[in-house]
Amino acid sequence: xxxxxxxxxxxxxxxxxxxxxxxxxxxxxxxxxxxxxxxxxxxxxxxxxxxxxxxxxxxxxxxxxxxxxxxxxxxxxxxxxxxxxxxxxxxxxxxxxxxxxxxxxxxxxxxxxxxxxxxxxxxxxxxxxxxxxxxxxxxxxxxxxxxxxxxxxxxxxxxxxxxxxxxxxxxxxxxxxxxxxxxxxxxxxxxxxxxxxxxxxxxxxxxxxxxxxxxxxxxxxxxxxxxxxxxxxxxxxxxxxxxxxxxxxxxxxxxxxxxxxxxxxxxxxxxxxxxxxxxxxxxxxxxxxxxxxxxxxxxxxxxxxxxxxxxxxxxxxxxxxxxxxxxxxxxxxxxxxxxxxxxxxxxxxxxxxxxxxxxxxxxxxxxxxxxxxxxxxxxxxxxxxxxxxxxxxxxxxxxxxxxxxxxxxxxxxxxxxxxxxxxxxxxxxxxxxxxxxxxxxxxxxxxxxxxxxxxxxxxxxx
Numbered sequence: 001x002x003x004x005x006x007x008x009x010x011x012x013x014x015x016x017x018x019x020x021x022x023x024x025x026x027x028x029x030x031x032x033x034x035x036x037x038x039x040x041x042x043x044x045x046x047x048x049x050x051x052x053x054x055x056x057x058x059x060x061x062x063x064x065x066x067x068x069x070x071x072x073x074x075x076x077x078x079x080x081x082x083x084x085x086x087x088x089x090x091x092x093x094x095x096x097x098x099x100x101x102x103x104x105x106x107x108x109x110x111x112x113x114x115x116x117x118x119x120x121x122x123x124x125x126x127x128x129x130x131x132x133x134x135x136x137x138x139x140x141x142x143x144x145x146x147x148x149x150x151x152x153x154x155x156x157x158x159x160x161x162x163x164x165x166x167x168x169x170x171x172x173x174x175x176x177x178x179x180x181x182x183x184x185x186x187x188x189x190x191x192x193x194x195x196x197x198x199x200x201x202x203x204x205x206x207x208x209x210x211x212x213x214x215x216x217x218x219x220x221x222x223x224x225x226x227x228x229x230x231x232x233x234x235x236x237x238x239x240x241x242x243x244x245x246x247x248x249x250x251x252x253x254x255x256x257x258x259x260x261x262x263x264x265x266x267x268x269x270x271x272x273x274x275x276x277x278x279x280x281x282x283x284x285x286x287x288x289x290x291x292x293x294x295x296x297x298x299x300x301x302x303x304x305x306x307x308x309x310x311x312x313x314x315x316x317x318x319x320x321x322x323x324x325x326x327x328x329x330x331x332x333x334x335x336x337x338x339x340x341x342x343x344x345x346x347x348x349x350x351x352x353x354x355x356x357x358x359x360x361x362x363x364x365x366x367x368x369x370x371x372x373x374x375x376x377x378x379x380x381x382x383x384x385x386x387x388x389x390x391x392x393x394x395x396x397x398x399x400x401x402x403x404x405x406x407x408x409x410x411x412x413x414x415x416x417x418x419x420x421x422x423x424x425x426x427x428x429x430x431x432x433x434x435x436x437x438x439x440x441x442x443x444x445x446x447x448x449x450x451x452x453x454x455x456x457x458x459x460x461x462x
Contacts (some may be wrong), residue, residue: 016120023456043240068099069363070099071124071360072098072102072122072359073122073124073125073126073364074100074104074105074112074122075103075125077384078105080104081383081384084383085103085105085386086378087380088380089103092371095370095374098363098366099360104122109131112127117140118163121355122355122358123354123361123363123364124353124358125355126352127175127350128348128349128351129175129350132175132351133169133175136169138232138279141175142353143174144173144354144368145174147361147365153369157330159176159373160389163180163389164347167348168350178352178377178380179345179350179381179387179389180386180412181350182411182412183235183239183309183310183311183345184310184332184333184345184404185229185309185329185330186300186307186309186327187307188306188327189327189328190326191225200330201333202333203333204244204334204335205335207228208269208272211229211370212227212229214226214306221277222281222284223281223282223285224305226282226303226305228424229308231286232290235310235346236309237434238438239345240340241307242346242418243332243344244269245262248260248263248433253422256383256455256461258451258455259451271440271447279443289305294317296322298322300327301317301318301325312387312404312405315403316385329404329408331343332345341416342416343410344409345416345417345457347417349389351372352368352372367458368397378396382399387405423461425461428461
């Protein structure tokens, strides 16, 4: 049975990786499913199980003798970000004298799953909320709801509602949310002024009007500057749909709705633009843009893109590779029919989970509270450039002073975050969405035809 459990979880890990590709795994720093960390090297998982197994018996003796109890913490960051995590660990160790947290950077999801399904798990692990949900469904992590209730720790007064929801299965929270990942709208101020506007759009109808005026083509009809936000492709598939109110799944998180009329509204505007400038010409520009994304040749940094739906990490990259681009950030638009959709975006978190087989659950819980709700939380978020999940930090002056964070926090406050459905076949559904969007983008099927066929395919998913 244990082999079957581990095999199933490894499959789920691959599924989560595919999901991250919905918006993230192919985009450095946008990997929300792994907390935006760009590192890929496992720096210690191979020895972690042995280290912990050898020390388990000694921990009980240490606590009896008055020495500190060890708490093993695995986190998914490396390099400079890893150093920031170690500073938070140091702060916790200095804040009390009962526990001693030992941190380890572990990037290999398969090793984490094997450890959680075995007897050599860490006491607390930092992963994406999608990982937390997968572990919870397999019975591998403790109920944070129960831990908080036993401790009198009021989750709802500390963390944003959508942050808790992102880590919950059937209204039971299994991960303590630490950092948020969302997308908002970057825009080129110089291009906007050039075409006669002083403010960014608040509706998709306004955005489309501006996009047409901003798009430029050469003598051969090749696009040299793009107005409509057709890439990153993940944002076109998600935020460009969400801005219209379209949803690939219903609010219950289990019913798939690819034939949502608002999805069709988004796709029809998308195709209106593509057909105006030539489907092949648009595809060629988008392909080149995606190849150069997040490099010194990025189209946005080069002044060849008016609107860009992206995360706060884009500002850091712009400072390195596009220091001359004059840009602003605004809430994602809504529509004339649904102006309250401002700020709508995918929503994910990095979270802390406590394995069912952890050796020191009490110490893990104390550390999880400290790491996600203390001065160290603020310092860590600022150190790695991530957005908060606690309501208190939504109002923190230092957080709001981070580049563009004021707009992103404003978006968080709207609670217009869209979370992935909690279905077993999520990776298959995502792959099907990509397939049928390609049919639409290449002019092979109308949006109505493609989404109707996708709806039929979706009925066979679980």
